[in-house]
Amino acid sequence: QSVLTQPPSASGTPGQRVTISCSGSSSNIGSNSVNWYQQLPGTAPELLIYINNQRPSGVPDRFSGSKSGTSASLAISGLQSEDEADYYCAAWDDSLNGPVFGGGTQLTVL
């Protein structure tokens, strides 16, 4: 069981907006920033959002992140077929001296 809680699946049609939630606690999300990773099928994870809402260069502005209290969310607008992937939230955990991850959300574009 993962420390951070994400829905196991999400779906949307092309052009739609979808959001993925991530819930944690005071020792992780409540006191540290949240990062999101995208893992396309058969590939390694890649950084998608860092420090709650920052996008690395090359990540489209269709992807956005937010955080409030001990929860965070990833929003994807203008959904495209190439967005089909697993999405993981992560946050440093003060009791672990390392990051904890969510269980991942498999996004399907219908």
Next chain:
Amino acid sequence: EVQLVEFGGGLVKPGGSLRLSCAASGFTFSRHSMNWVRQAPGKGLEWVSSISSSSNYIYYGDSVKGRFTISRDNAKNSLYLQMNSLSAEDTAVYYCAREVCNGGNCYFDYWGQGTLVTVSS
């Protein structure tokens, strides 16, 4: 271009040992903390271990503490993971990842392609 290439994975019997390596290039390796993250087949990501730039700070996840040892050689731009007392639960793809910290906020900005470790008799 930042590149992280893991190798050393393979099939090992329960109770056995294996040493993973990660070759880094395209950046100043000695300036970054490095991490190992693993992913069991069909499962999510699990942080394994981290090591600071000069090896002063080393941390492990609870599931590998006492069995795995992380190390690095800055002269060779290489990261290592010595894995002992392996069990089936350690079967996973192991990724090395570069850590970046910005004002105390840390994240993994580059990942290797991973190396598969299978523990089975």
